[in-house]
Structures are given as structure tokens and as C-alpha cells.
Amino acid sequence: MTKVLIVDDEKIILEVLEAYFEKEGWEIILASNGIEALRKIKGNNPDIIILDLMLPDISGEEVCRLTRKESDVPIIMLTAKSAEDDLINGIVIGADDYVMKPFSPREVVIRSKAILRRVNKVDKGNKISFNNGKLKIDLVKKEIELSGKLISLTPIEYKLLVAMASYPGRVYSRLDLLEKIQEDGAYFEGYERSIDTHVKNLRKKIEADSRHPRYILTVFGMGYKFGGTLNESDTTF
Template sequence: MTKILMVDDEEVILEVLEAYFEKEGWNIISASNGIDALKRAKEHNPDMIILDLMLPDISGEEVCRLIRKESDIPIIMLTAKSAEEDLINGIVIGADDYVTKPFSPREVVVRVKALLRRTKKPTNHLAFNDRILIIDALKREVLLNGQTLALTPIEYKLLFTMASFPGRVYSRTDLLEKVQDDGVYFEGYERSIDTHIKNLRKKIEDDSRHPEYILTVFGMGYKFGGKPDAPNITF
């Protein structure tokens, strides 16, 4: 059963969303502050977190940052802030989506379903665009039109990270942390990721100036644009 952790200090919002989510058959875990949210995230390992930015103890942004140090769990932020800069900042620190208050509970349900589809656990083999691009996670091998690509460890990790969750936006900080978590360290700032992305595009794209797979999300970072084959399963 899908487990969703809802974090909000407004009891009415928790009750309304809980009623809608239970109709979908989802198991609901609730928290009214940031400390409890972090504790319950570790205890219950939910499939998704609905996180309010305005909490009574620590901010939702800080909760998001702390969770991102430990997990890739999908996060939808609830925010009363609608300024573009605030919303971009939410994505940059690790949120996958956001909903501005006031909102329709049905909208939240739709967004949760969409994000759950996008963030399914990756399989050992990923195939895209009618098997034009294939990633074999067991062999750490990438095939393009049947030909093996000579990727560096960093390029492979960047590609696999983004391709595992197509459509998800990764900031440069996110990608840098993924590379470092793999035991590969390199000097430089977050912008060093741009150089690796540029080199990866030269190897994977027909036209690196008009990429099909590694897409730039201006002001935010990068995302994977390949179309997953359905079903995208082990073969």
C-alpha cells in the first residue's frame, strides 16, 4: 500500500487531504511540525511526502534539505508563496513539485498520482524511444542504436540518475551529490556539472545543440527527456 507522509500544522488541511487520500487506498501518516516529520520519515519510509513550507519549528525548506541528504523520496511542497523565485527555490533545494494555497484537494490527488508514476523505482534495465537508448544497470553499460557508448563514470552516473526518473528536475547540487555519493570526487563548484553534461550530450545526442535526452530547465537544472518504453522492465 502506498504510504504518504503529510506535514502541515493546519489540522483542517490534514483532515481534508487524509479523507481524499484514503479514498485512493493510500496509507496516511501525518505530522504537524518539522521535527516530527523528520522522525516519521525515518520510521515509516513513506513513498511520498506532502510538505508545507510554513511550519512552527523549522521551515519546510530545511526539512526538505535534510531529507534530501538521506533520500530521493518524492516531495510535493505546499506553499502560500506564489512568486517565481520562491517556487524555483523550492525545486532547487529538492522538491519535485509544488501546490500553492489555496488549492483543490483533487488537484493534489492528481499531482500525487502523476509524481508516483514518474518516480517508480528503476529496474535493472531501462529502455527509451523504442529501444534506441538502453541502460543496463547491472553491466553499467549504455547502448545507443545498438552501439556501446564510452562514458566516463561520472557521465554514466549522471545519465542513470536522470533516466531513472524521467521528467524530474535535478539541480546542479543534486547531481553533484549523486556523483559524490558514488565515490567519485572532483574539484570545482556546482557549475562543473555543466561540463560533464556538455560532454555527455556530445556522446548521446544526435544534435547536442537541440538535445532530446538531456534537457536544460532554465534557472533550475536538468531533466531527462527520453520517452520510456512501456513497460520498461527487465529483459
């Protein structure tokens, strides 16, 4: 059963979202503040988190930031904020999507399903492919195939590609990507900007035109995201 953690300090929002997700047959976990949310994330291992930005103890951004240090669980933020800087900050620290208040509960359910479909397709097998099979990743052999030809990547380039391709559309800051390429949590001796060099080299190998990339996209002022389209049929080849 799919588990959703709903975090909001407004009782009516918790009750309404709980009712809508229960209709879908999901297991519901509720939290009314940030500390409780962090505890339930560790104790319940939810499949997705619906997270209010404004909480009474610690902010939703802080909950998201702390969660991202240990987990890639999808996070949808609920927010009454509309300032561009606030939205950008939430995406940079790891939120997968935003829903602005006031919102339709049905929209939250639909967005949750869409994100989980995307994630589950990537997790379904040991091989994933994008753009009608033009780009293929074998997660067991650690091989990359582009238009039928094997592409040689450095270990860092491979880790960057897999990290972003595992969550298409999610924006990763340079610091996020530095953490992804660490070996067993070891400190990576380099600056965040070194990611730009690795991305540049990766693009040269997998993009037809590195100046107009289709896979590794720059999100200005934020970082990078994977722009490939996951095959709809399956994730094997």
C-alpha cells in the first residue's frame, strides 16, 4: 500500500487531504509540525510527503533540507508564498513540486500519483531508457548506450547522470550533486563549481549539441535537471 505523509499545522487541511487519499486506498500518516514530521519520516518510510511550508516549530524548507540528507523520497510543498525567490529556494533544497494555497485536494492527489508513476518507472528495473530508447542506462553493468553505441563515462560523470536521470525533472543544486558523487559519505575535495566542469564534459559525450542540450539542462540560478523523457512502455531494453 502506498504511504503518504501529510504535514500541516491546519487541522482542516489534514482532514481534507486524509479523506481524499483514503479514497485512493493509500495509507495515511499525519504530522502537525516539523519535529513530528521528521520523526515519522524516519519511523514510517513514506512513499511521498505532502509538506506545508509554514510550520509552527521549524519551517517546511528545513524539514525538506534535513530529509534530503538521508532520502530521495518525493516531496510536494504546500505554500501560501508566491514570491519567486521562495519557490526557487524550495526547489533548490529538494522539493519535487509545489501546490499553492488555496488548492484543490484532488490536484494534490493527481500530482502525487504523477510523481510516483515517474519514480516507480525508474525503480522498476535495473535498466532505464529515455527518448524512445535513444539513451539507455544499465544500472547493473553501469553502461550507457546512446543511439545504439556504448559511451564511456568517468565514474563521476556516470554518477551525475544516474542521479539526475533517476528523478527526471527534479532540480539539483551543485551542492546536491557534489553529495551524490561522494564515495560512502567521504568528503569530496572540490568546490561546488567543479560540478560545472563535469556537467560540461558529460554533455560533450551524450548530447548531439552540447550548446543546446536535451538531457542535462541548466536551471539558471538553481542548478541542473534531467530533461530526458522516460519511456512510457517500460524501463528495460
